[in-house]
Amino acid sequence: MKTRTIKSIYNELKKYSKIHYKAGIENRQDRPYWKWDTVFDCRSCETCKGLHGKVFMWNDPIWTDYLPPVHLTCRCGVRTLTNAAFIEKGLEVSKGSDYYHLIEAINDIGGIK
Numbered sequence: 675m676k677t678r679t680i681k682s683i684y685n686e687l688k689k690y691s692k693i694h695y696k697a698g699i700e701n702r703q704d705r706p707y708w709k710w711d712t713v714f715d716c717r718s719c720e721t722c723k724g725l726h727g728k729v730f731m732w733n734d735p736i737w738t739d740y741l742p743p744v745h746l747t748c749r750c751g752v753r754t755l756t757n758a759a760f761i762e763k764g765l766e767v768s769k770g771s772d773y774y775h776l777i778e779a780i781n782d783i784g785g786i787k
């Protein structure tokens with residue numbers, strides 16, 4: 675696929691991501707736990723694999739600093755969870771800044787800089 679096409683897809687995904695972010699903010703009272711969700715397969719980069727399934731609170735700075743997609747071929751998104759779902763799944767809250775090094779280490783196409 676041409677880089678220009680990939681970039682336009684990325685820009686569209688970024689736009690949708692921002693729309694979902696705004697909806698998430700509006701629903702933060704009911705769904706305060708936000709889970710990093712990626713397509714986990716052989717095409718996933720180490721950064722996205724490292725973030726997959728991590729839960730950060732809705733107001734963790736990671737969502738304003740690194741709202742996915744985080745690189746051109748990133749297929750990550752955010753899944754918001756209710757308190758009941760969070761407890762039922764036995765999840766834990768992480769601190770976004772503990773994962774910044776993973777994101778900052780990648781280049782535009784998901785490789786290591």
Ligand SMILES: [Zn+2]
Pocket residue numbers: 712721722742743744745747748749750
């Ligand atoms: Zn990703």
